[in-house]
Amino acid sequence: MDIKNRIRDLRKEQHLTQSEFAEKIGMGQAGLSAIEQGIRNITERNIMLICERFNVRREWLEKGIEPIYKETINSVLDEACKELNLDHIEKQFLAAYLAVPEETRQHFKTSLKQILENYHVINEEKIETVTVQSNHKLTTEEKRQIMNEKFDAEEKKSSLQADVNKKMA
Template sequence: MEFSERLKELRKQASLTQVELAGKIGIGQSSYADWERGKKKPTQDNLVKIAQVLNVSVDYLVGNSEENSDDLDNIELLFRMNSKGLTDEEKEVFKKELIAFMEERKLKFKKG
């Protein structure tokens, strides 16, 4: 399944309109519509936001996994993408901060 198809399917399963989902991730509806039409791809930051709103892993969202696993997958992906060149001590601090950030964002999206 293409990313655009999966995105549309997940949005509908969440009973959200394009306008509602776009608002939750802080973009315009027309930009979001381009993703569902397959015209454009979201940034990594927006992928994470979409995954959080739809309560799926980034891997599942982009089609790298057929299993919809938990938020730890999202954190691990972000950690791997952004921790190159850090010492072990820096990596430990970064991972803790990343987990705290993701938990905070998750709470804000649930309230919003």
């Protein structure tokens, strides 16, 4: 199959008349008809416009090398969600994240990192306390150290929360 047939097949797959397809790539119906019949060669400009407007890969249009369509963010997201077994809400979250400007994503990553670090500190504190308490009686120095660590963790948590609230405002 050559380029003229791929153009015709693409147009038919899109359920477009020659006039409608031609209009989308900035040419007349007679010109498109001539290309589909092999009377006229397609221009570089028309190749670029077909690829852009119909989201097809240039390799497919020129040489027939599949896949036909370019990957879009939605197709990549769909594949990732299947692979990772993510639900609809998680997919929406990822799509929304990817749709915001880079600067906003950077603020979000910073806030999320702080939240995760805070979560990690809290979990470590609980694990350490349980482990120490189950192994032996604490000395006064060990109790003092645990209390200091708890105070430090609470201060860090409060500071992080204040930073997150400030950035979210």
